[in-house]
Amino acid sequence: MTRQEKVQKRQQNSSHAIKHEARLSAFARSLLREWRKLGLPQSGARVVVAVSGGADSSTLMLALDELVQSEKLKINPIVAHLNHKLRGKASDADSRWVRGLAKQLGHQVVTAAIDVKKRALRSGDNLEQAARRARYEFLTKTAKAKKAKFVVTAHTMDDQAETVLLNLLRGTGPDGLAGIDVTRALKSGSDIVLTRPLLSWATRADTESYGREHAIDFRVDETNADETRTRVRVRRQLLPLLKTFNPKFVERLAHTIEILREDNLALDAAALRLLDLSxxxxxxxxxxxxxxxxxxxxxxxxxxxxxxxxxxxxxxxxxxxxxxxxxxxxxxxxxxxxxxxxxxxxxxxxxxxxxxxxxxxxxxxxxxxxxxx
Missing domain, CATH: 3.30.465.60 (Uridine Diphospho-n-acetylenolpyruvylglucosamine Reductase; domain 3)
Structure with missing residues (x-):
């Protein structure tokens, strides 16, 4: 091959890559940037994706599928869904919807069901705590069974804001103000990594907009409108009020949390040294x-x-x-x-x-x- 032919081939490949990139949705491009920033695997890895059927988790799964289909990521996503048995037939319908989505996309799916209400009565936890423990135990079990080293969840900046505001209302210290970790071990001492690649940049409005653009009929959990729950009141009453003072409140709070998180890391290092000396x-x-x-x-x-x-x-x-x-x-x-x-x-x-x-x-x-x- 002559020098001129090599140049022409490189130009063709570059042109093809640009066109391929242009076909990606803006959301998928943002996810890819964050994925690379977090140092997550770009090829050869099995990745468990927690999908409830709601807008956030379904959008994450669909955007990951975009990246896989475009070969920007050469990973093997495994859809994981836990039926908490809290909403009767609606919970069962969520499971069927997620299985259908996974089949449509051509990815593996693992589903399970657990009666969270009974579990909460046995453990003394409230429903939210019991559901969370059951969910992460299921994700740990799924990752081990599938030999996956990464588990991905779809927490957004809105989830981060809600969590920090709830911590403030209950009374908290630096750890509570630092909110949800972007990346951590799935379980203490585990080599399985839990990561939340939407947490630092995506809002709930972004995931819902993606659904409208792609005509996706996400599942809706009616308990998310139940204002007897404190988190729901924070979401539906407190956050909208704070946005009247600053429409970008969620984004500004996310930036503040990131600063606090960096301070926390420094304090943790010093505290570990004190613990070692003591x-x-x-x-x-x-x-x-x-x-x-x-x-x-x-x-x-x-x-x-x-x-x-x-x-x-x-x-x-x-x-x-x-x-x-x-x-x-x-x-x-x-x-x-x-x-x-x-x-x-x-x-x-x-x-x-x-x-x-x-x-x-x-x-x-x-x-x-x-x-x-």
Whole structure:
């Protein structure tokens, strides 16, 4: 091939690529930019996509399909849908709709059903908490079964704004103000990555607009109009009111959250260093989760770092921070300031923290059914 022929071929390939790119929707192009920015796999990977049938998740799936069909992404999307059994026949219809969408697009689909209401009664969680736990357990199980290392959900900037406003209303600290993570481990210690590629740039209006442009009849969850639920009132009353002060409130809040998130990362690094220094040296050499910490180093640390280090410690030794709040952290701080041994702080789940010999000690709850001697 001559030099001139090579130049002409490159020009033809470039022209073809430009035309191919132009056929992508604006939403798909934005998703591709974010996908690359997050360093997500562009070829050869299996990716589980959580799809409820609503506008946000269905738009994410359809836009990913655009990118796969155009060969901008050479990945294998797997549609995952959990029926929460909360809306009777409507929930079953959602499942059928998602299976139909996956079949139409030619992608694998995994569906399951769980009675979330019964689960909530057993666990003591509210419905929203029980549904969320069930959903992420299902996504974890699906990813493992399909040998996928990435799970994608369709949280938008509106979800981020709602979450932060709810946290403010309930009372929160820096973690609550930093909102939802864009990327994190699906489960503590897991190598499966959970990512939300719409969170930092897409609004609910964007996903609904995509549906109108592509004539997609998304499923509608009528509970999203139930204003007895606090999140729904935030969505339908508080956010519209805030937008009368600033029409770009959701976008501006997202920018603020990103700044807070970066500050949080710096604080976490400092708190981890404090936690490492405070770990009982007799344990730290053989145990990555020391159950005892030096009271003196923690007592004289800056309060913000001390509280963050205590939260990190409790997350490690308990496995999570479920049902822990600031009152428990403040109680442990009082324990640090105490000069007497034998005092206890009771934590949710029947675990405790005590002070003895200049250390604070975590004691896990005793296993039920343990044989008596």
């Amino acid at each position: 770990s009982d040296q007799h344990q730290s050499g053989r145990n990555r989760r020391p159950t005892s910490l030096r009271a003196d180093l923690l007592r004289f640390a800056p309060p913000a770092l001390r509280r963050r280090a205590l939260r990190l410690w409790l997350a490690r030794v308990r496995g999570d921070l479920r049902r822990l709040d600031s009152a428990h952290i403040f109680a442990i701080e009082k324990l640090l300031a105490s000069t007497s041994s034998g005092r206890l702080v009771e934590l949710p789940g029947q675990s405790t923290v005590s002070r003895k010999d200049g250390l604070i000690h975590f004691h896990a709850a005793k296993s039920k059914g343990r044989a008596r001697t």
